[in-house]
Amino acid sequence: MSLPARPVTCRPDPMSSAAPPSIPVRIYKLLSGFGLATTLLVILMLLTWLATLEQVEHGLHMTLEKYFHYSKPLVFPDAAIFIKSLSGQDKSLPPLPGGFWVCALLVVNMTLGGLIRIRKGWRTIGVLMSHFAIIFMIVAGGVAQLKEERGVMMLAEKAGGGLPNVADFAQSLTETTIEIAEIKDGKTVGPVRFVKDAYFRDLDGDERRTVRLPGLPFDLELQVYVQHARPVSSASMAPEKGEPVIDGWFLYSQKPNKESEMDTPGVHARVLGRDGKGGEIFLLSTLSRAPFTVTADGRTFALSLDKRVWPVPFQVKLVDARSEYHPNTSRPKLFESDIVRIEDGRESNVFIEMNEPMRYGGMTFYQRTMMNGVSGGDREASVSGFEVVKNPSDKWPEYSIYIAGIGLCLHFLIKLGSFLFRGKSNPVPQA
Amino acid sequence: MPNRESGKKRAGKPLRVVEATAIGGAMRIRHISAAFAIALLSSCDKPAEVTVDESRVVTMRDAGLKLNATSNDRFQEPGTGPFIAGKVPANWLAQPSSTFRLLSYRFGTGGDVAVGISSGGLLENVNRWLGQFGQDPLTEADLAKLEPGEVVGAKGVWVEASGDYSPGMGQPPRAAQSLYGLVAEQGGRIVTIKMTGPAEELAAEKSALKVFAATLRERAE
Numbered sequence: 162m163s164l165p166a167r168p169v170t171c172r173p174d175p176m177s178s179a180a181p182p183s184i185p186v187r188i189y190k191l192l193s194g195f196g197l198a199t200t201l202l203v204i205l206m207l208l209t210w211l212a213t214l215e216q217v218e219h220g221l222h223m224t225l226e227k228y229f230h231y232s233k234p235l236v237f238p239d240a241a242i243f244i245k246s247l248s249g250q251d252k253s254l255p256p257l258p259g260g261f262w263v264c265a266l267l268v269v270n271m272t273l274g275g276l277i278r279i280r281k282g283w284r285t286i287g288v289l290m291s292h293f294a295i296i297f298m299i300v301a302g303g304v305a306q307l308k309e310e311r312g313v314m315m316l317a318e319k320a321g322g323g324l325p326n327v328a329d330f331a332q333s334l335t336e337t338t339i340e341i342a343e344i345k346d347g348k349t350v351g352p353v354r355f356v357k358d359a360y361f362r363d364l365d366g367d368e369r370r371t372v373r374l375p376g377l378p379f380d381l382e383l384q385v386y387v388q389h390a391r392p393v394s395s396a397s398m399a400p401e402k403g404e405p406v407i408d409g410w411f412l413y414s415q416k417p418n419k420e421s422e423m424d425t426p427g428v429h430a431r432v433l434g435r436d437g438k439g440g441e442i443f444l445l446s447t448l449s450r451a452p453f454t455v456t457a458d459g460r461t462f463a464l465s466l467d468k469r470v471w472p473v474p475f476q477v478k479l480v481d482a483r484s485e486y487h488p489n490t491s492r493p494k495l496f497e498s499d500i501v502r503i504e505d506g507r508e509s510n511v512f513i514e515m516n517e518p519m520r521y522g523g524m525t526f527y528q529r530t531m532m533n534g535v536s537g538g539d540r541e542a543s544v545s546g547f548e549v550v551k552n553p554s555d556k557w558p559e560y561s562i563y564i565a566g567i568g569l570c571l572h573f574l575i576k577l578g579s580f581l582f583r584g585k586s587n588p589v590p591q592a
Numbered sequence: 593m594p595n596r597e598s599g600k601k602r603a604g605k606p607l608r609v610v611e612a613t614a615i616g617g618a619m620r621i622r623h624i625s626a627a628f629a630i631a632l633l634s635s636c637d638k639p640a641e642v643t644v645d646e647s648r649v650v651t652m653r654d655a656g657l658k659l660n661a662t663s664n665d666r667f668q669e670p671g672t673g674p675f676i677a678g679k680v681p682a683n684w685l686a687q688p689s690s691t692f693r694l695l696s697y698r699f700g701t702g703g704d705v706a707v708g709i710s711s712g713g714l715l716e717n718v719n720r721w722l723g724q725f726g727q728d729p730l731t732e733a734d735l736a737k738l739e740p741g742e743v744v745g746a747k748g749v750w751v752e753a754s755g756d757y758s759p760g761m762g763q764p765p766r767a768a769q770s771l772y773g774l775v776a777e778q779g780g781r782i783v784t785i786k787m788t789g790p791a792e793e794l795a796a797e798k799s800a801l802k803v804f805a806a807t808l809r810e811r812a813e
Contacts (some may be wrong), residue, residue, distance in 0.1 A: 330651035342654050349654040352647035360642050373643040392667035398678045398807040408663040444663070451661035463657045472649045 220419030287572025390427030678807020703789030748776025
């Protein structure tokens with residue numbers, strides 16, 4: 162079958178004499194066009210592929226931050242993912258746009274092209290629904306990155322070993338903060354001030370930064386941030402790289418882990434009084450067993466470096482933790498916990514297991530880990546870890562899949578009906 | 593539960609960020625502002641000064657904070673044994689301690705490191721080790737020819753042996769094994785660091801054992 166030949170005419174194209182489209186119209190067409198959509202999808206595919214390769218070398222968290230975080234408008238893929246001999250040499254491939262911003266542009270493109278510009282009618286309702294669902298899912302991812310709060314709550318059946326039986330907080334896996342708590346009569350009073358690691362994790366070598374703390378009788382000066390450090394006594398080991406020794410201890414720098422949640426950061430700090438005088442330098446480490454005490458203006462403060470603390474508006478008490486593993490493996494077959502949720506004195510018994518989280522108060526408690534479990538079948542875990550997530554878009558991906566599924570079914574049914582109807586009304590002529 | 597945050601960057605144009613974060617409660621987050629602050633911090637010139645006003649509510653984690661702790665209190669590893677390990681190689685796997693093995697590690701397919709306190713004299717302990725490899729006992733004169741060593745202030749000698757190893761204590765003999773260890777004495781107390789294992793694996797760990805011995809310290813320090 163061939164298409165009918167188009168008649169050749171010598172008449173000028175009436176469109177050619179028309180004024181060229183205005184700049185806003187051109188921008189609109191560019192932003193809503195198939196060309197942009199195709200380009201963005203190809204870039205996303207490339208980013209996903211490169212990130213998958215790179216996370217083998219640099220770990221999942223670091224790679225996701227590098228490729229898809231909103232603070233990264235450009236991504237420089239590590240050349241070592243293709244040329245192993247370049248490993249550790251900090252050589253990069255040509256840059257690509259950051260995944261977050263590619264997705265943001267894709268949302269604009271799909272909204273303009275797939276919802277506004279598209280022909281609308283009952284025949285396209287399924288496609289419209291599917292386009293909306295895809296936009297909804299991408300937006301859910303963006304909202305999660307901007308608004309999600311995620312931490313881990315570790316509880317023991319019996320308090321001890323540094324783990325509580327009851328807790329009203331979770332702790333971030335990766336983010337670190339300097340916490341400043343005022344102590345009065347042996348108790349922490351008032352809000353706990355904190356300084357996020359975004360304000361000091363870029364301090365290399367001798368770089369230092371003054372952190373002004375309004376409302377407190379002192380400021381802080383920070384320097385020598387080490388991503389993965391271990392406090393070591395100079396009595397047991399001399400510093401290898403000229404690390405400064407503070408009160409007989411120094412921060413021994415170790416290679417950061419691929420799993421950055423395993424890192425134990427450390428930093429040097431100094432208290433600056435309101436009179437401008439500086440105190441002695443002291444070490445802060447997430448491995449510290451007690452805070453550093455500061456007395457200023459007659460007030461006492463405890464300073465510590467710790468994984469960020471996320472307060473939870475109710476208490477959770479672990480009653481029983483049970484684990485079961487597939488025979489002769491460490492692969493979990495069953496992790497489940499009985500907990501008591503305590504809120505304003507009211508107690509509620511709740512059962513949590515893998516894929517059956519507790520959703521309450523805008524938060525979701527996932528069963529994350531177990532400890533002290535015996536591999537091989539016994540249910541003897543005594544420590545249970547919950548991943549606590551507060552994400553307003555938690556269920557949006559699920560809803561978007563429902564909408565996309567219904568939309569595609571609708572579209573296929575319309576197409577089928579159209580085909581069947583056309584088949585009856587316009588029978589194919591027999592030869 | 594009110595939480596608040598503000599940050600001000602003072603390099604070039606001042607930047608003010610107001611943010612509130614926490615799980616639960618009426619907490620507000622202005623991530624876009626924070627994103628700008630963090631992006632600027634990471635991409636522009638590093639500021640010499642920032643102003644931070646962030647806070648969270650008190651939780652159960654903030655109870656019972658120990659004040660006026662010394663650096664030793666803050667950083668010293670907990671435990672009840674007399675020794676604290678300094679630099680432990682990454683490939684050594686720590687094992688539970690016992691009466692005779694105050695610190696215990698394993699490495700490779702059969703490498704073993706044990707730190708202990710023993711009784712008797714220097715020569716007696718060296719000869720006990722050599723006897724486990726079927727070697728003839730040394731004399732005081734032979735002992736003086738061994739490489740000197742020191743651990744936690746105690747002076748002693750490095751001992752080497754190889755061959756079939758009979759560890760005793762009901763354990764079966766093992767062929768093609770080596771020993772490298774330090775026996776030291778101070779004030780009538782014998783401190784031993786003993787490494788045994790397959791000859792090839794042990795040879796690769798000898799320098800690591802010396803570093804381990806040099807960085808070992810007593811808990812009271």
